Each structure stands twice: as C-alpha cells, then as structure tokens.
Amino acid sequence: MNSLEMPVVRTARPAGADALAPEDATTYAGWFACLADPTRVRLLHQVASHPAGITVGELAESLGVGQPTVSHHVRKLADVGFVGVHKDGTSTVVVVNPSCCTGLPQAADVVMGVLTPRPCCPDDLPADVTVRPMSEDDWDAVRRIYGEGIATRTATFATEVPTREALDAQWLPGHRWVAEIDGAVVGWAALSSVSGRDCYRGVAENSVYVADGVRGRGVGKSLLRTQVIAADQDGLWTLQTSIFPENRASIALHHSAGFRTIGVRECIAQLDGQWRDTVFLERRSGR
Template structure:
C-alpha cells in the first residue's frame, strides 16, 4: 500500500484512479434507490428476517404501510437487484439477492476510497479466547468441527469430512491454528497452497470454522487475527477465500481482516444438485498491495 506524504506538493502527490463512468452510474442508481427511508427499512427487514424471506403482506404490516405502497417499493428494490421476489402459492415472498450482501458494501468502499486503506487485521480481540498452533492431537476435534460445518451446507462444497491424514497434509507448515475457549478447542483456521509452482509460493487459500455453540464470542475474530498476522510474518503475500454469499457473518469477518471482494462467482459449482454462488475475497500483504 502506498503511503501518501501530506507535505508533498500537489503535483507530486499520488492520485487515486478515477472511477469508471459506467461503474459510477451503476452505483449512483443503487444509492438513489436507497434514498427513500421506507426502502431502507424494507431492505433491512428482509435482510434481518430469520427465515430469509418475507411475504409482502407481512412486510407491509411490519413497516405499518399499505400493501400497495409496500409492493411499489419492493418493485423498485427488485429493479436494481437488491431483492428477489418469488411466487409461493398466491403470496409474493421477498428475499435479499445474495450478491447484494457483498456488492453494496463493496460499492460504498470504492466510492469512499477506503479500499486503499484496508484494515490490517480484526480489532477488539476477545480476552477469553486463545489461539495456538494446531497439533496432530487436535485433528479429531478439528475434523468434528469441520464435519458440522459441512453438514450445515453454508461453508464449503465438500460433502464429506476429510480423513485426519488428509487434514494433516492439507495446510502449509506453520499456518494452521486452533482457538480455545474455556479449555476446549472451538475453532480452527488454516492456509493451503493454491499451486505447486514456485511463483505462487506466497499465495494461499484460507479456511476458518467455528463450532456452533461458540459463535458470537469472538472466536472467528481471534482466528482471523492469528491467520493474517502470521501470514504477513511468514512471507505470504496473498490470501484468498471463497465464501457463500448467504454466509454474511463470514463475509463481515473477512472484510474486518482486510479481505476485499474481487467477484461474485455466479453458479460456480453444484452442492447437493443445486447451483451455488461464491464470493471470491482476497487480502494482500500491506507491503505488496
């Protein structure tokens, strides 16, 4: 990442690349759609719904507006791709477009220039969570946590947990860690090589998983902090992660560690016979950004 000297004369100071007109027009349309407070409330209600979607009638009741008004705002949000409307029987069910979860925050970052000043690593580390190097003795518990994540179908395309031997060989030496809470291993993270070619020796693909009962206590934050700081110190210059768009907690966690959204890979692979998208995120070491 370049460091701008604020004392430098204007004609010698670095300048940011201009935003392309087509991109600016797209972002302006998104932001204009959200200029109406009712639409902001509506989008939030749908995004925060524990069931992942809401009927138009229920949305109207929740926002204390008429159903006709609700339908109008839903159409406006659907026109720009913020929401998807499906017919379930006679009802219209509104759900968030998964790409919106990453596209909108990314647009705001681009416009405000914050992508040029990415965070180094997560802040507000929990005081009761510790991280340490993973040992072979941890592999049964790591496999158990990974198997639960596979079963939830929101973390990976894998459908069966790898063997302990496969897990032992999966990650780069010195780049696998576990998190402990109250004396129990409750999460893990590791970095796997992306290619055997020497030119990609500093590029790794990351994974992080937290046991369900330990979520919400900062375990993922502690693991990401260990992951990225050890990667920086260990000579890795690029970290990549693939996250399902529906996994909002994971997307937010990676963004807090300096990962950027590079793309939403539409229908990249099938899981249980259904096409799924993934969000491709990347973090560059500060000296190489």
C-alpha cells in the same frame, strides 16, 4: 479525462482527512455521471458483450433506438474512455476499452471504502478466546468442527469430513491454528497452497471454522487475526478465499481483516444437486 487509469488511493494522509482525494472524487463523479442515462448503460453493456466490436447500426437495431441517438451516447462514452471508435469501411465500429472491465469495479470499491487503507485486522478481541498452534492432539476436535461447518451448507462444498491424512497433506505446516475457550477447542484456521508452481508459492487459500454454539463470540475474529499476521510474517503475499453469498458474517469478518471482494463466481459448483455461487475475496500483504 479520456482514460481509465485509476487514481492512486493514498495510504498516508493527515489525521481526519478524507480517504478519497477531491480530484479522485471528481474523476469518479464524471464516470458515474456518464452512466446516469439508462440507454447509455444498456449501450455499454452491449458493447462490452462484443469484445471484437459492434457497429453503430447493430447497436441501434439491438437497442431499438435510432442511429443518431446511439452515435450521441457513443460519443459520451468515448469522452470518458469507456469505449473506442474506429471506421471499418463505411461502418463505425465501437469497441469497449478493456480497462473499463476493471476500472469501473475498482472505482466502486474505492467509493465504498473497500480499497481504502485499513488496519491489518480487528483488535477488539474477546478476552476468553485463546489462539495457539494446532497440535497432534487437536485432530479429533478439528475434524468435528469441520463436520459442524459442513452441516450448515453455507461453509463449504464438501459433504464429508476429509481424513486426517488428507488434511495434513493439504494444509501448510506452520499455518494451522486452533482457538480455545476454557481449555476446549472451539475453532480452527488453516492455509492451503493454491498451486505447486514456484511463482505462486506466496499465494494461499484460507479456511476458518467455528464450532456450533460459540459462533458470534469472536472466535473467528481471533483466529483470522492470528492467521493473517502469521502469513504476513512468513512472506505470503496473497490470501484468498471463496465464501457463499449467504454467509454474510464470514464475508464481513474477512473484510475486517483486509480482504476485498474480487467478484462473484456464478454457478461455480453444485452442492446437494444445486448450483451455488461463491464470492471470491483476496487479501494482499502490505509487504
């Protein structure tokens, strides 16, 4: 294979069949085998760091290895389509295949099951949690729970609870939910538009907050299930969210509802004077 065109992940297959087809597994095995040599990994990294291209001589100097060795590894990388090679005068220039930047991460996602077909969302919901549309009477409880999330320093960059007016202007009508246990509001979920441009009208950012003292009881699971089903029914084609890497429970919860990790945004913003990373996830509607 000499390109990084991604094999199709089968969405319909016989019961009990492997999610990854044998021919796709063979393709990925070839890619990973090509990267089994540490020098080759360093070389690919160096080439990818120079999008305009880098000569074999420059690669040899930067890696501290001989040009014949570099040329050997370049040929191996070119064979699977990770890089392209062309002449510029007497120099051989190596350029990364742009598809490599998405092809390799997607291959890893496929192998790890992130992109395999998965149900809309979990159905093992707690019997004592009820989810309903948010009402005007819920604002105090919703803002209190928001404040409890802020206090954890693992839920949001916000340091103060937004005003009711600000939240009302930010959240999409018809996509505001609260969860109750024994009649008490113990969590909420909402969607916010990511852009005012019409082309992004079907893209929204989700928020899910659970009250202190009831986390781990399936409240977030119940809220997220209701949220994504309603979003699908309303024609929203993409939901996205950013989660602190330390908040593993939230990341796992979103994965269970069909979200996949797109990447890590390093030092995206400061919280309490410290730079923090976030994991960026998105969910695409089956429609």
